[in-house]
Amino acid sequence: MALEDPAHRLSELRTRLASRAENAGLSPPVLLAVSKTRTAGEVRGLHAAGQTAFGENYVQEALEKIDALAGLPLQWHLIGHLQSNKAKEAAERFDWVQSVDRIKLVDALARHRPANLPPLAVLVQVNIDGEAGKHGCTPAEAAMLCEAIAARPTLALRGLMAIPAPDGDMAVRGAAFRDMRRLFDALRARFPQMDTLSMGMSEDAELAVAEGSTMVRIGTALFGPRAAKTPDALS
Numbered sequence: 190m191a192l193e194d195p196a197h198r199l200s201e202l203r204t205r206l207a208s209r210a211e212n213a214g215l216s217p218p219v220l221l222a223v224s225k226t227r228t229a230g231e232v233r234g235l236h237a238a239g240q241t242a243f244g245e246n247y248v249q250e251a252l253e254k255i256d257a258l259a260g261l262p263l264q265w266h267l268i269g270h271l272q273s274n275k276a277k278e279a280a281e282r283f284d285w286v287q288s289v290d291r292i293k294l295v296d297a298l299a300r301h302r303p304a305n306l307p308p309l310a311v312l313v314q315v316n317i318d319g320e321a322g323k324h325g326c327t328p329a330e331a332a333m334l335c336e337a338i339a340a341r342p343t344l345a346l347r348g349l350m351a352i353p354a355p356d357g358d359m360a361v362r363g364a365a366f367r368d369m370r371r372l373f374d375a376l377r378a379r380f381p382q383m384d385t386l387s388m389g390m391s392e393d394a395e396l397a398v399a400e401g402s403t404m405v406r407i408g409t410a411l412f413g414p415r416a417a418k419t420p421d422a423l424s
């Protein structure tokens with residue numbers, strides 16, 4: 190096995206994050222492999238190395254891979270901004286939606302989740318650093334959204350997700366992660382079913398884990414650099 194291949198990177202990353210968590214007295218985080226812009230073949234390869242949870246940003250792109258890999262026991266997470274007109278497809282085809290940030294989306298996902306499937310796992314996306322123009326609800330709105338999700342039998346409230354500003358300053362990012370953990374703990378007192386705090390990407394996963402993340406979303410550090418960025422508007 191070549192040192193630089195994704196399977197090797199996966200096991201190396203798992204070990205590193207688990208030891209980070211252990212140092213902080215926490216359980217190892219769940220690792221979500223972010224497969225946007227990657228081929229179905231690359232997903233298959235990482236699955237062969239033991240990875241089952243994959244994250245995608247764009248519904249259309251994801252559906253092609255979900256169809257192509259229908260025979261594999263994979264868990265699909267939508268982590269990109271979700272437009273309401275794509276909520277039906279998302280509710281029907283994904284296992285998790287991590288980017289729920291408004292009540293209209295809660296209603297659409299709940300309505301369209303087929304009754305014969307397990308409840309759709311949902312995270313509330315919080316705009317933790319109040320960056321203008323960014324997706325995510327305010328910290329103050331999170332409780333109201335959690336309540337709405339918890340009331341819908343076709344949805345399962347699992348926790349919170351955040352994407353802190355891509356600030357060069359890791360101390361600023363660490364503070365954002367800490368604020369998220371505090372909000373998560375406060376909400377969990379009211380919604381004990383919440384077990385997931387999704388934060389941390391390739392560049393700051395270790396910091397996020399040290400600050401109490403339970404799920405990291407990793408693309409580049411597993412698959413290598415992405416060739417080109419798909420505009421967010423196409424999600």
Ligand SMILES: *Cc1c(COP(=O)(O)O)cnc(C)c1O
Nearest residue numbers: 223268390391406407408409410
């Ligand atoms: C692309 C993306 C990631 C993964 O980013 P990397 O830096 O490649 O690890 C994680 N979360 C979200 C929401 C993303 O859009």
